[in-house]
Amino acid sequence: MKNIIKTSLTALSLVFFSACSNDDYDIGDITTPSNLNVTAEIVGQSEEMPHGDGSGTVNFSASADNAMTYKFIYGDGFEEVSASGETSHSFNENGVNDYTVTVIASGTGGASSNMTTTVTVFSDFNDPETKELLTGGSSKTWYVAASQPAHLGVGPSAGEGFTSPIYYAAAPFEKAAAEVSSCFYTDELNFSLNENDNIVYNYNNNGLTFINVDFTGDFGGDGSEDQCLEFDRTGEFNASLSPSTSGLPEDATTGTVINISGGGTMSYYVGSSSYEILEITPTTMHVRVIPGSNPELAWYLKFTTSQDEEEEEPEEFQTDYENLVWEQDFDNDGPVDTSIWNFEIGNNNGWGNQESQYYTEENAVIEDGNLVITAKAEETSGFDYSSSRITTKDNFEFQYGRIEARAKLPEGAGTWPAIWLLGSDFDEVGWPETGEIDIMEHVGNQQDEIHGTLHYPGRSGGNADGGSIEVPGVSDEFHTYTVEWSPERILFLVDGEVYHTYENNPDSPFNKDFFIILNVAMGGTFGGEIDPAFEESSMEIDYIRVYQEE
Structure with a gap:
């Protein structure tokens, strides 16, 4: 010490x-x-x-x-x-x-x-490896990693072992509105070495700065939200490296701090010019900054050496799996078949996500040809909300294939429905080592935005590997949510449109049996604030089907 x-x-x-x-x-x-x-x-x-x-x-x-x-x-x-x-x-x-x-x-x-x-x-501090990666040995330009999930996020600053911006994590291209992208996604951050081997920081933000809500009032903003304002930080600054003193997350691989002179900033202004590098490679950099106005928070940013373009055209989907091996059509009204589905009961300390609901067996039924899971605002075992969570653990597990679920989603701020897969060795190895495949996640606070995500060691929580897509009317009509999973790749689709791709590899946890989980959570780190007027809403599933090779 x-x-x-x-x-x-x-x-x-x-x-x-x-x-x-x-x-x-x-x-x-x-x-x-x-x-x-x-x-x-x-x-x-x-x-x-x-x-x-x-x-x-x-x-x-x-x-x-x-x-x-x-x-x-x-x-x-x-x-x-x-x-x-x-x-x-x-x-x-x-x-x-x-x-x-x-x-x-x-x-x-x-x-x-x-x-x-x-x-x-x-x-006598010196970190030549980080200096080399930051500057490329002479000069290197960085951009906001707009296509990556959690390229901007926030979470608590205190406590070692904190691994993700759990309060908020921006979806890919979330800030693509013209008034924001013009002063965030177009920023150019160049780090170079001068003749004395000192770091020089050249920043170009086109005369506009993306400013945190706590500071917009200082620059003529209305103080209601993050804003792009005419605060021109374009220019040349001195920069230096120093050791971190704030207690870094356990998954950080460097811990070196970039200090920028003259109140300089790295694309997002929060009143501090010191950015802790959590991870840096030749092409990616993950940093966090603790704002001067609130040391309880830490803001997270991801940068890349290639400027992200707008979303690519959807991939043309051709499945490798045509043989139907397992099906739940929910045609027989009545209780859920417990020979296939296990009910998980309780709150389980918020299920690791600060969730507000208590899971029961009463909130899931089969009616009108659909499995219906309903979240309700009602006092249940000391909690303000009830819902259901069911799994196929030990009853049906599979490795590789195409899984489809046709579903209509609940609505209301705070709702958090999910259709997902968890590794069958979860009890032995824990999470995220077991791996998690989120076929569909939705939150009522971001209506009509669908998320497909993978969690695994090094990429979990707000740092998870995923994508999102706008799908109008997810709570008004049924849509088909699909994952195609092979030894080579995992694709995420809605209504046949690919919106995220993961290149699988032999070292990933996605090469073993997984089981299915269906649930509707309330609130929590992803569901967010619950509407005080919320009464009840349901996720309805028409069918779930799994296809594999002949």
Whole structure:
């Protein structure tokens, strides 16, 4: 564990120089922050290493009466705004160096107080592999990975082991509306090396910046949603690499931070210029950034070295599987056949997704030639909603083939129906190691958008491997949802149109038996906020059929 010793402003390594207050008497009511106090923790400082452990990292804490925000100007070309007054910064010039740090506490009516200090820090951090991948050894341009799921997402920042942006994950090309794509998907981010082997960041956002809702008011927006605004960050910035200090997710493979000078940003402005690289390859980069306004959150971004074009024309589908081997037509009205279907009862701690329903046997019946699973707003075993979840585990399992389900979906904010497959060795190996194939997922908060997704080690949760497609009227009429699964590939289709393809391989978990699961969840990490007026809605399934080779 790193040794962290608090260093006061009067200590040898942090020397107080000046403090003053500035009042702007022309803007509204004035409340000048007072009693500004700044402390620092130089990471790894000890008697043997008085200037730190070589990471160059200093944790700052500022407090003042009547302060709304704190701006830290670090004296090395970098600056940051923090609402809490807590921040961490890595000084990257190798050796022992002095940095003049200015902290500005801002109050109402334009009033501010500032304090200038000097901090002496030792740095010997170097990550040549990440520098090579980021710059290509000379120059490399990156673009937002618009075609990938979760190319923009958000989740909690705290806690190791957090692996995905579970609060929200953008579907492929979700931000393709003209007013957003013009300042997000067209951004060009170039990282190059200068003659001194230092990183230079050239950013082109065409004069518009995609700004998080918490900051739109600072740039003339209405503060109601994320917006593209005339905040031109096009230009050249210094960039440096430093070690992460925030506790990275367990699936992160690097942990190096990109620091951009002058308040620079990487396509999505959240008030911070430090981006943690979770994973980087020669062609892909996955980063997260913790916003200055809310350190409880982390925003996730994916970049690629090839600019994604609009969705390709649908593939022409020719099935390899024509032999019907298993069928459920639900022609006999009455209870569900428990020799084929297993009921899973309860809430099971939210089923790993913070879901709000309690599953029962009463919410699934066969009527009018359809299997009907109904989610209801009713008190059930201490939960506010009831529904059903049924599986074919141990009764029918299969490997490879074409599975089709003709279904009409529920509606209402918070509904989350799914038709999916789970590996038969789930009890032995757990999730996501077992593999998951989501033939169809839908959420009432994104009406008429269908998702097809694969979950497996390294690509699960909000980082899953999937695609989506707009299908009008999914709650008004039946549509056919299909997965074609072979040793070579897995295709996802709606009404015969391919919208996502996965290249299968011998090392994937998708080369063994899987069983079928049908359920309607309420709320949770994907279902989202539930409409308070919701009463009940059903998923109706006309048939499920599995085809294999002769």
